[in-house]
Amino acid sequence: MADHHDRTFSAFLFDMDGTIVNSLAVVNRVWAEWAVRHGVEVEGFLRTMHGIRAAENIRRLGLAGIDIEREVAAVTLAEMADVDGILAIEGAAEFLAALPPDRWAIVTSAPRELALKRLAAAKLPVPAVFVTADDVRNGKPAPDCFLLAAERLGVAIRDCLVFEDAPAGIEAAEAADAAVMVVTAAHSHAFDTAHPTIAGYAVLLPTPDGEAGLRLSRAA
Incomplete structure (x- = not known):
């Protein structure tokens, strides 16, 4: 090649x-916490979510009763608050x-x-x-x-x-x-x-x- x-x-x-x-450590920290709160298997989710917009990551999980815009806003705020590393x-x-x-x-x-x-x-x-x-x-x-x-x-x-x-x-x-x-x-x-x-x-x-x-x- x-x-x-x-x-x-x-x-x-x-x-x-x-x-x-x-920013891998930050992304994994924030999204792992989000996944745990919503009963999503963490390891598999983190393996496939990188490089994709937050809304699409959440939408493809098909979780019941989720307000995608609200979840995206919360995750974004959490990511913005964490620049450690x-x-x-x-x-x-x-x-x-x-x-x-x-x-x-x-x-x-x-x-x-x-x-x-x-x-x-x-x-x-x-x-x-x-x-x-x-x-x-x-x-x-x-x-x-x-x-x-x-x-x-x-x-x-x-x-x-x-x-x-x-x-x-x-x-x-x-x-x-x-x-x-x-x-x-x-x-x-x-x-x-x-x-x-x-x-x-x-x-x-x-x-x-x-x-x-x-x-x-x-x-x-």
Whole structure:
């Protein structure tokens, strides 16, 4: 499988949680508490809920008598109140700083206010193009969010490289017809994927290619 070092891209699109921000401990703490309160088996739920919007995670459980909007609001408040242990993925800050401002975007399943809080906790920048759960009707694994980011950047999605960590996000990027790089830094076990993987960004250098192109090269 090619590792994308032989391609020129118009833009890089980054998921947030697990991709540039390690928030796994917070997410698992908050959602485990929520699952226990509602009688949901914790381990299985946490294994499948990452990368998906909160409302869709709750809706697919089919719990009786649940007010989804109220539950989402409560979970979001709990996540916003807990930033303990949130850090940038290794090398992410330097990698993002090396990119032209109009050639990258963050595309996250988190609501905007929560995403801003986590980026601040991780000391990472907010890009000009910032697509959140609030911006699309259909969340990941639908491709809508990545298509919107490419549109806002003014580039073709097929010329974008998506950095993702979760199955739902990878499926969304594939459905959008983007190239994919899987970030494994926040994974606690081996991740089976046909896409190239990186454990962190210290191994990569973004390099300009012409007026509007980006390439990846290996760090020395």
